[in-house]
Amino acid sequence: MTASGTHGRAIVARLLRRFRLCLAFAAAPGCSAPAQTDDVSLDHTPSALVSLPTPEALNTACEACHTAEAAQWRDSLHRDAFSNEAFQRSFAREPKPFCQACHAPHADPSQAPLTWAAANGVTCLSCHIEGEAVRAAMTARSMAPSPHPLARSPEFSGAQACAGCHEFDFPTSRRHAAGHRMQLTLTEHARSGYAELGCADCHMPAIFDDTGRHRDHRFDVSRNPPLLRAALSASAERLGPDKLRLALTPVAVGHALPTGDLFRRLELRVEALDARGERYAGATRYLARHFPARPRTGPASRRPDPLEPDDRLTTATGFEMVAPGALAEHTLTWRVTYQRVDHRDVHAPERSTLAGEVILAEGELAAYEPTAYEPSADAPGSPDGVEVVARGQTQDED
Numbered sequence: 001m002t003a004s005g006t007h008g009r010a011i012v013a014r015l016l017r018r019f020r021l022c023l024a025f026a027a028a029p030g031c032s033a034p035a036q037t038d039d040v041s042l043d044h045t046p047s048a049l050v051s052l053p054t055p056e057a058l059n060t061a062c063e064a065c066h067t068a069e070a071a072q073w074r075d076s077l078h079r080d081a082f083s084n085e086a087f088q089r090s091f092a093r094e095p096k097p098f099c100q101a102c103h104a105p106h107a108d109p110s111q112a113p114l115t116w117a118a119a120n121g122v123t124c125l126s127c128h129i130e131g132e133a134v135r136a137a138m139t140a141r142s143m144a145p146s147p148h149p150l151a152r153s154p155e156f157s158g159a160q161a162c163a164g165c166h167e168f169d170f171p172t173s174r175r176h177a178a179g180h181r182m183q184l185t186l187t188e189h190a191r192s193g194y195a196e197l198g199c200a201d202c203h204m205p206a207i208f209d210d211t212g213r214h215r216d217h218r219f220d221v222s223r224n225p226p227l228l229r230a231a232l233s234a235s236a237e238r239l240g241p242d243k244l245r246l247a248l249t250p251v252a253v254g255h256a257l258p259t260g261d262l263f264r265r266l267e268l269r270v271e272a273l274d275a276r277g278e279r280y281a282g283a284t285r286y287l288a289r290h291f292p293a294r295p296r297t298g299p300a301s302r303r304p305d306p307l308e309p310d311d312r313l314t315t316a317t318g319f320e321m322v323a324p325g326a327l328a329e330h331t332l333t334w335r336v337t338y339q340r341v342d343h344r345d346v347h348a349p350e351r352s353t354l355a356g357e358v359i360l361a362e363g364e365l366a367a368y369e370p371t372a373y374e375p376s377a378d379a380p381g382s383p384d385g386v387e388v389v390a391r392g393q394t395q396d397e398d
């Protein structure tokens, strides 16, 4: 968010001037060192005033020199943050200037974004600009001098590089007291077992190719089924004719699973199949941030929303589920699905419309036979002999 709003645009304008100087005099002293003060004399030359470049021109310059990062960014959801269909549908329902601050940070929030800002969403400038320099990690990747000022800091390799956009409040209103988080990935990360790692350690792995070493700029997660499947280890056991226990463990996830947008959720589903393979009983449960329905009328509606229960996965957890009416001789199937909810139905979550979903794991539990072999007096309900098939379960869990 460093480049959003009026303040952000002023910074970009100053940086643009600086860049023109550096690009024109690539060897000039000061252009490879952290930003100094504005070069006032050159800033006021007529040429700088006549053709002040735009964020578009500056971003195009970044892309021209850093082709590997640019190629990945062009295909990323960061670049598509405003133009992608899921956002567009949601923005059409709720066209608030507030949304544009992150999804089209180069636009004036009070106006419909101009073509370039709408098509380029979160740009190189959105993440990389600080004051008049380009933010970078502490360690230079090569000995080659940079033709522009760099602001190197340890923070840029940490969660702080992603703050502002990935943790923020609802706009304060009667419903939402100040401090009510709309997204809270940084808080979740700080509470997780991975708080020592930066977001980039997981989301921007180092890549070595013919352009040399660079960090992955694709940020491809919610549309990447193999990555999502690898993030969950799941197994199930049958506890009775109509009852099973799902054991779910997030694998190397540095925050809640799922995190991010407030409508993301995991669907846990169990179904009983009769001898012909047809479903006759079942149950569904959602792991999500559960925003309760608002009271419709009367004085109660003036109160803030009630507390929001949140049962998203943060650690290994067991879930018992019952499919009422299921018979011991029939198969039980189970499934865990990652869902991006498009339009939420508060009263019937199963009727919410989805923007997309990925099955993370599923399996079948054969007929329940507690006394099949040598029933033991210690464990009368022992589920031995139960067959567990879990597609999507990963072996490489480290």
Ligand code: HEC
Residues within 6 Å of the ligand: 023, 058, 059, 061, 062, 063, 065, 066, 124, 125, 128, 134, 135, 136, 137, 139, 140, 141, 142, 144, 145, 146, 147, 148, 150
């Ligand atoms: C005229 C070419 C040119 C332009 C334009 C340019 N860069 Fe660079 N940049 C370089 C060179 C050369 C280096 C130093 C060698 C290297 O790391 O590639 C560098 C270094 C960097 C680094 C530090 C790399 C490290 O060692 O950690 C970052 C980050 C960076 N540039 C980002 C940007 C961004 C963002 C933009 C646009 C605002 C931009 N650059 C515009 C050529 C350019």
Ligand code: HEC
Residues within 6 Å of the ligand: 001, 002, 077, 078, 080, 081, 082, 084, 087, 102, 103, 105, 122, 126, 127, 161, 162, 163, 164, 165, 166, 199, 200, 203, 219, 220, 221, 222, 223
């Ligand atoms: C200027 C604001 C901004 C900054 C800074 C920012 N992001 Fe994002 N990020 C977004 C927006 C907006 C989206 C959502 C795009 C969409 O789905 O519409 C997003 C999406 C993502 C996604 C999800 C992609 C998916 O597949 O759903 C990941 C992962 C991500 N960002 C990681 C990061 C990390 C890591 C950092 C810090 C290095 C970072 N972001 C910095 C605004 C930002």
Ligand code: HEC
Residues within 6 Å of the ligand: 062, 063, 066, 069, 070, 071, 073, 074, 078, 122, 123, 124, 125, 126, 127, 128, 136, 137, 141, 156, 157, 158, 161, 200, 204, 213, 214, 215, 216, 217
């Ligand atoms: C969502 C935020 C984000 C966006 C958008 C982004 N970068 Fe980066 N970039 C980073 C972070 C964070 C690092 C440093 C990671 C580290 O080394 O810890 C980085 C590293 C770099 C580097 C250093 C070399 C490397 O790849 O390791 C260059 C050069 C660079 N980015 C250029 C660009 C350019 C050019 C664009 C636009 C085409 C861009 N970045 C868009 C966050 C971003």
Ligand code: HEC
Residues within 6 Å of the ligand: 159, 162, 166, 185, 186, 189, 194, 197, 198, 199, 200, 201, 202, 203, 221, 222, 227, 228, 231, 251, 252, 253, 254, 255, 256, 257, 258, 259, 260, 261, 264
């Ligand atoms: C230990 C590795 C790790 C760290 C650290 C980490 N993430 Fe993730 N992240 C993942 C994995 C794995 C997923 C896919 C599973 C999921 O969706 O939660 C993911 C998913 C996401 C998503 C997609 C939203 C969703 O859940 O559908 C966003 C956005 C995101 N991370 C942002 C961040 C940010 C911002 C940080 C730093 C504050 C961060 N991550 C730190 C591993 C990590």
Ligand code: HEC
Residues within 6 Å of the ligand: 077, 084, 086, 087, 090, 091, 094, 096, 098, 099, 100, 101, 102, 103, 164, 165, 166, 167, 168, 222, 259, 260, 261, 264, 340, 355
């Ligand atoms: C402070 C920054 C910020 C603001 C303000 C913001 N968002 Fe987002 N939004 C994000 C980030 C970051 C993500 C990515 C998280 C993830 O991948 O789960 C995101 C994701 C989304 C998604 C999921 C898109 C997808 O690709 O699946 C939708 C839809 C969305 N936002 C709609 C909105 C709407 C509508 C508003 C205004 C009411 C809004 N956002 C305001 C930062 C913001």
